[in-house]
Amino acid sequence: MNIALTLTFNDWWSLFLHFISLSLLAVGGAITTAPDIHRYLVDEQHWLTDTQFTSSIALAQGAPGPNVMFVALMGWNVGLNAGGGLAAGWPAVSLALLGVVVTMVGIMIPSCTLTFVATQWAHRNRELRAVKAFKAGMAPIVIALLIATGWLLTGSHEHPALDWPLWALTAVTTVVVWKTKTHLLVLLGLGAFLGAMGWI
Amino acid sequence: MSDNAEAANSAGRKAPRSKTDLFVSFTLLALQGFGGVLAVVQRELVDKKQWLTLDEFVEDWSVAQILPGPNVVNLALMIGGRTFGLPGALAALAGLLLAPTVLVLLFAAAVAGVADTPVAQGMLRGMGAVSAGLIAAVGIKLMGALKNNPMGRWSCLGVAALTFTAIALLRLPLAWVLLSLGPLASIWAWHCLGQGELA
Numbered sequence: 563m564n565i566a567l568t569l570t571f572n573d574w575w576s577l578f579l580h581f582i583s584l585s586l587l588a589v590g591g592a593i594t595t596a597p598d599i600h601r602y603l604v605d606e607q608h609w610l611t612d613t614q615f616t617s618s619i620a621l622a623q624g625a626p627g628p629n630v631m632f633v634a635l636m637g638w639n640v641g642l643n644a645g646g647g648l649a650a651g652w653p654a655v656s657l658a659l660l661g662v663v664v665t666m667v668g669i670m671i672p673s674c675t676l677t678f679v680a681t682q683w684a685h686r687n688r689e690l691r692a693v694k695a696f697k698a699g700m701a702p703i704v705i706a707l708l709i710a711t712g713w714l715l716t717g718s719h720e721h722p723a724l725d726w727p728l729w730a731l732t733a734v735t736t737v738v739v740w741k742t743k744t745h746l747l748v749l750l751g752l753g754a755f756l757g758a759m760g761w762i
Numbered sequence: 763m764s765d766n767a768e769a770a771n772s773a774g775r776k777a778p779r780s781k782t783d784l785f786v787s788f789t790l791l792a793l794q795g796f797g798g799v800l801a802v803v804q805r806e807l808v809d810k811k812q813w814l815t816l817d818e819f820v821e822d823w824s825v826a827q828i829l830p831g832p833n834v835v836n837l838a839l840m841i842g843g844r845t846f847g848l849p850g851a852l853a854a855l856a857g858l859l860l861a862p863t864v865l866v867l868l869f870a871a872a873v874a875g876v877a878d879t880p881v882a883q884g885m886l887r888g889m890g891a892v893s894a895g896l897i898a899a900v901g902i903k904l905m906g907a908l909k910n911n912p913m914g915r916w917s918c919l920g921v922a923a924l925t926f927t928a929i930a931l932l933r934l935p936l937a938w939v940l941l942s943l944g945p946l947a948s949i950w951a952w953h954c955l956g957q958g959e960l961a
Contacts, residue, residue, distance in 0.1 A: 588831055589829075592832045621869060622866060624869075626792060627865065638867055677835075680825075681844075698951035701820045703943055704827050706922035728890075736895040743809075752888075758881050759884070
């Protein structure tokens, strides 16, 4: 399942540069860059298998933390491939950690710098009419985007006859979170349980 | 920028006490966020810690959304930077990323080979359906913040309905929607703010 790789310094450097260049394109979250990461890592460089790509995204969704963790997992897998897989022990693990650092630092530095500088400016000028207008104008758009995201995540299950329990689970979750203070982990645990039992 | 912390306190609102507080709070927040952190962010920062009011959360979230990079990361940088400058921003960022990175790597190493089994796939399916509901519920809760919007209730609902149609039903690219509706709505809000000053 793994691929054997030898990565030179130049390869690591181009990996870093690729994630740097993607950073500022990630409007609406890091996941919007996933198609391009696939093109580069899987199709072009063959540093990552298709399975590793898909399972990196699924694992990042299933683990706690921001979704951008999928980038760390891809860096980890590229490093593991370069080191001969987990079975090769510590040398592979250290290359995998190098992969995590290279990809995460690359994807983070440009967007974080821009955000920090821009928001410090906006905060100092928060009484400006333009700053207020921007925030007020964007508010309904952002709120609708959240509802649309929930809708799209549910709608990706395309077989109504088979998938209606999933839709029902989403709808029930929406109402429960909206109306009650139930702990979110309880709900996620319940979802995982129902899924593991094959009931949804 | 302790003036902000004082202003916040005088408004009956709380603020992060220290950089350690920021780091620990964002670590705890990140560790509760399965399938994305947004739903937890709203509950922790607005409902529990009260670092932000619902209105401020919507405003900050708009900015975090439009800037490139993960939304939650942007929000952490904003909240940290506002109270303690660059060190605060870095403390919040480190809190958000450090523990989850370690955890996700351990997780990946542990389940290598198991991820493709039907049980694991089923768990991911179930958790995916729940996280869709979490995100939608946050959107519904935040609608309450539109009451105070200078554009008025009906304009807000119109803009929201257009956005939902474009993204969820027509599946247009996010960048198009943000770059077309965003400026239009902002210009309208600018106009309404001007009217408010005159009145």
